[in-house]
Amino acid sequence: MSVHDDLSSIQRSLDDLSRSVTRLEQRLGSGGLEVRRVRTDADHLRESVALLRAAAAPDAPKRADLVTIPDTPYDGSLWTDSDDEGLGARDRRAP
Template identity: 90%
Template sequence: MSVHDDLSSMQRSLDELSRAVARLEQRLGSGGLEVRRVRADADHLRESLALLRTTAAPDAPVRPDLVPIPDTPYDGSLWTDSDDEGLGARDRRAP
């Protein structure tokens, strides 16, 4: 399944949840704390899914393109003006 399919499946499930909560509100009344909390939770799930849809663009790559690193050694002249990493400067001592 693709991400788009999963998000669509979640949307259908949330739609069914909203219908079920609406039926419960009709039977139990919408004034009770428990029913209001269930309604608020269902609404939060709907908002969270909407945010997830905006961040999970279907055409975005899953990972960045890989950059090949050659096995050949680097040119030593690249490092003539730098210190040995982790060892400090050649003309100084560690405290």
């Protein structure tokens, strides 16, 4: 199966779930905490699948290229205004 087929299958299952939750709401009432939680969870699943579908779209923006960090040491002058971590300030003693 392709990603598109999988997402379509999930969407059909979510549609079935939504219809089932609607029938439960009609039978049990929509005011109960349990029914509201199931409705909210079903809605969150629907939103998550929509995000997946957007991310899997062929024209979706791809991740930016990785940035290479050189192995050469950093310039020491970058750190003149900071304290040595864990050692305290240069002009004071540690307690």
